[in-house]
Amino acid sequence: xxxxxxxxxxxxxxxxxxxxxxxxxxxxxxxxxxxxxxxxxxxxxxxxxxxxxxxxxxxxxxxxxxxxxxxxxxxxxxxxxxxxxxxxxxxxxxxxxxxxxxxxxxxxxxxxxxxxxxxxxxxxxxxxxxxxxxxxxxxxxxxxxxxxxxxxxxxxxxxxxxxxxxxxxxxxxxxxxxxxxxxxxxxxxxxxxxxxxxxxxxxxxxxxxxxxxxxxxxxxxxxxxxxxxxxxxxxxxxxxxxxxxxxxxxxxxxxxxxxxxxxxxxxxxxxxxxxxxxxxxxxxxxxxxxxxxxxxxxxxxxxxxxxxxxxxxxxx
Amino acid sequence: xxxxxxxxxxxxxxxxxxxxxxxxxxxxxxxxxxxxxxxxxxxxxxxxxxxxxxxxxxxxxxxxxxxxxxxxxxxxxxxxxxxxxxxxxxxxxxxxxxxxxxxxxxxxxxxxxxxxxxxxxxxxxxxxxxxxxxxxxxxxxxxxxxxxxxxxxxxxxxxxxxxxxxxxxxxxxxxxxxx
Numbered sequence: 049x050x051x052x053x054x055x056x057x058x059x060x061x062x063x064x065x066x067x068x069x070x071x072x073x074x075x076x077x078x079x080x081x082x083x084x085x086x087x088x089x090x091x092x093x094x095x096x097x098x099x100x101x102x103x104x105x106x107x108x109x110x111x112x113x114x115x116x117x118x119x120x121x122x123x124x125x126x127x128x129x130x131x132x133x134x135x136x137x138x139x140x141x142x143x144x145x146x147x148x149x150x151x152x153x154x155x156x157x158x159x160x161x162x163x164x165x166x167x168x169x170x171x172x173x174x175x176x177x178x179x180x181x182x183x184x185x186x187x188x189x190x191x192x193x194x195x196x197x198x199x200x201x202x203x204x205x206x207x208x209x210x211x212x213x214x215x216x217x218x219x220x221x222x223x224x225x226x227x228x229x230x231x232x233x234x235x236x237x238x239x240x241x242x243x244x245x246x247x248x249x250x251x252x253x254x255x256x257x258x259x260x261x262x263x264x265x266x267x268x269x270x271x272x273x274x275x276x277x278x279x280x281x282x283x284x285x286x287x288x289x290x291x292x293x294x295x296x297x298x299x300x301x302x303x304x305x306x307x308x309x310x311x312x313x314x315x316x317x318x319x320x321x322x323x324x325x326x327x328x329x330x331x332x333x334x335x336x337x338x339x340x341x342x343x344x345x346x347x348x349x350x351x352x353x354x355x356x357x358x359x360x361x362x363x364x
Numbered sequence: 365x366x367x368x369x370x371x372x373x374x375x376x377x378x379x380x381x382x383x384x385x386x387x388x389x390x391x392x393x394x395x396x397x398x399x400x401x402x403x404x405x406x407x408x409x410x411x412x413x414x415x416x417x418x419x420x421x422x423x424x425x426x427x428x429x430x431x432x433x434x435x436x437x438x439x440x441x442x443x444x445x446x447x448x449x450x451x452x453x454x455x456x457x458x459x460x461x462x463x464x465x466x467x468x469x470x471x472x473x474x475x476x477x478x479x480x481x482x483x484x485x486x487x488x489x490x491x492x493x494x495x496x497x498x499x500x501x502x503x504x505x506x507x508x509x510x511x512x513x514x515x516x517x518x519x520x521x522x523x524x525x526x527x528x529x530x531x532x533x534x535x536x537x538x539x540x541x542x543x
Contacts, residue, residue, distance in 0.1 A: 049444070065446060072431065072447045081484040084434040114434075203449065354434075359444030 049355045051163045051172045055183045055230035060206060063233055067191050068203050069351035074344070076113065084350075087116035087357055090147040095137070096175070097123040097153045102318055102342055103175050103184070107150045110349035116357070119146070134158065138167040146170055148357050156180035156222075171356035179220050179282070185317050186226035188348040190234055192337050193272055195344070196313055208235035213265050215241045215298060216276030216325050219248050219287075223317045224276060228256055241265045243298060245287040262298050266307050273308065274315040275300050275326045295324050302329040313337050367524065367539035370515060376496065376527075376534060379512030380409065383494050384416035386510050391461055394421040396489070398460045400430040402478055403448035405467040408529045409496060413465060426453030430464070430485075435477035452485060462488040463510075467525040469495040472506035497536060499523055 049062070058066075076082055092111040096104055104120065111118045121137075123129065128137065134153075141149060148171045151159045156178030163172040176182040193210060194202045212231055218224045218240050228238050238256045240247065251258055259265045266273070278294065288294045295301070300314065305327070308314070314326075314335045322328050331338060371379070391397055394417055401410025407429040414427035433439075433447035464478050475493060482488060494510035499517040515538065517523060522541045528534045 069446060072449060075450055076484075079485050083484070085480070086434040086439060355444055358439045359442060 049171075051159075051174075052183050052352050052356060053159050053163060053172065053174045054181045055186045055226045055233070056181075058183075058230065058233060060233050060235075063187070063190070063230060064204065064206060066187055066348070066351050066355065067194060069355060070187075070191050070344070070347040071203055073113075073350040073354070074347040076350075077343075077347070083113055083115060085115045086354055087111070087114040090116045090357055091119060091145055092116045092148045092150060092353065092357075093119045093121060093141050093144075093146040094175075095121050095141070095149055095151045097128065097151075097158075098176070100152055100176070102345065103152065103182075106342070106345040107173075107175060107184075107349050107353075109346050110353055113346070114350055114353055116147075116353065119144070134162065135165065135167050138162055138165065142168040142170070148173065148353065150175050152176045154178055173352060173356060176222055178222065179225075180222050181226045182222040182317075183226050183230070184345070184349055184352055185223050186230040187352070188341055188345040189223075189227055189274070189315060189317070190230055191344050191348055192315065192341050193236075193313065195340075196337065197271075206234045207231060210236040210272065211239070211268070211270040212236050212272040212274060213239045213241055213268075213270040214274045214276065215262060215265070215300070217246045217278050217287075218242045218251070218276070219246045220279045220282040221276045224274075227274065228254060232256075239265055239268075239270065241298070243288050243294070262300075262304065263307075266304055269309050270312065271309075272313045272315060273300065274317075275320075275330075277317065277319060278321055278325055291324055299325050299327065300330045301327045305330045305333060305335070308335065310335075315341060318342070367537035369535050369537050371497075371513060371536035373528075373534040376512070376536065379496060380412055381416055383510045383512060384413050384420060387413070387463055387492075387494065388417065388421055390492070390509070394418075394423040394425050396460050397425050398453055398455070398457055398462045398488070399425060399427040400457075400462055400464055400482075401427070402464060402466045402474060403429055403431055405525055405527055405530060406465045407448075408527050409467060409494075410465040413463075413494070426455055428453045430478055430481055432474060432477035432481045435480040435484075437473060437477070450481075450485075457482065457486040457488045459487070459489050461490045461492065463492045463494050465494045467495070467527075468497045468499055468523050469493070469506075469508055469511075470499055470501055472502045472504040475506050476504050496525065497523055 150173045152175040159174040232255045399410045401407035417425040429451045431448045431450045492509040496512040
């Protein structure tokens with residue numbers, strides 16, 4: 049695996065390999081010494097043009113657990129605010145000797161540009177680009193679902209027959225896109241529930257079912273309900289009348305939570321708007337996987353860094 | 365040159381039985397023993413030795429698997445290796461006598477990696493090494509404590525170990541590698 053830009057590029061076997069390696073990485077968290085020497089002497093650059101808490105910290109923790117050196121770059125307070133281009137930033141990183149670049153960018157496709165540019169000869173890992181993809185989030189979601197269902201017997205398994213309902217702002221959600229490609233590749237069935245204004249154009253050509261009524265979707269007893277964040281920073285038009293109405297019609301409140309099966313999962317990629325798309329009761333219930341998702345994120349990112357940086361994929 | 369069979373199934377079983385007796389002899393019984401196999405075939409051999417030890421001594425002996433992939437010194441020189449699971453027995457390895465088990469001992473680099481991997485998991489009192497085949501050509505100061513068969517070999521020869529649980533048949537062959 050040279051780069052990780054999109055979950056669309058992953059075959060079923062490649063995806064399962066990443067999940068299985070992540071299982072091995074998860075074991076390390078229980079050890080006396082929570083560190084592996086696999087990426088000793090490698091430098092990973094976290095190139096974040098957009099704000100992030102958990103993804104950046106998660107990649108940093110993952111790289112450090114594999115003994116790599118980490119350089120954190122955020123656009124705020126850097127030469128980007130003086131007008132430096134992505135090309136010049138990338139060439140600077142190449143000159144410093146970056147072995148891998150983890151990039152988050154507000155523009156869809158920026159990681160692909162960086163990977164194909166030849167400005168830097170290092171694996172590029174997409175940590176979220178615009179409204180396009182967020183592949184490590186989808187991988188950690190699939191990992192979390194697989195672990196909840198199969199426990200310690202997870203290795204080698206796909207998600208055949210698992211039903212996943214994704215609710216909320218699909219239009220702006222890179223998490224929904226990455227999850228759609230990955231979960232369907234792994235054999236799960238995906239249903240979108242959203243106001244019509246928050247569905248992307250052409251959604252009828254995606255491998256998903258679309259519903260507009262959350263209660264109808266929950267009546268089908270999905271195995272997984274994934275709530276998406278209402279992305280205030282990308283809302284430049286009136287997609288729904290007001291927050292209270294959104295919350296009443298498309299929010300996961302305590303009453304809707306009670307309708308779910310006991311072994312179903314409530315997922316949220318974070319950060320949560322408690323009281324808007326998800327109630328505090330749902331966020332803190334035993335069905336909620338929110339904190340497992342964060343913990344599993346480190347294991348998944350360790351697996352991705354290891355698979356892209358070690359072996360012939362890594363620069364000599 | 366065709367492959368020459370050096371051990372048949374019965375030879376392998378006899379070698380493992382002898383190794384088990386030797387482990388019990390050097391440890392003066394089954395107390396505090398933990399048998400850890402190095403994937404892939406070492407894990408099978410470790411669980412067989414564990415069963416033999418239990419049969420001989422009447423006490424169950426914990427076994428497990430120790431993956432060394434992340435600790436190898438050649439990760440950047442080969443295609444990406446996918447790690448195998450590490451499984452530690454419930455009692456852990458702190459203060460125990462750990463016997464590492466591998467199928468073929470060659471350069472000694474895998475065992476070097478295994479010693480580092482053990483250090484990340486705990487602190488055994490003693491670490492010993494058992495191998496089904498010792499083919500020589502050590503590149504590090506590492507020596508086995510229990511050997512199934514010493515098999516002097518040239519560096520261009522290949523040793524193939526097949527075990528029932530993984531390969532469906534069981535033998536050890538040596539052949540000249542086709543360059």
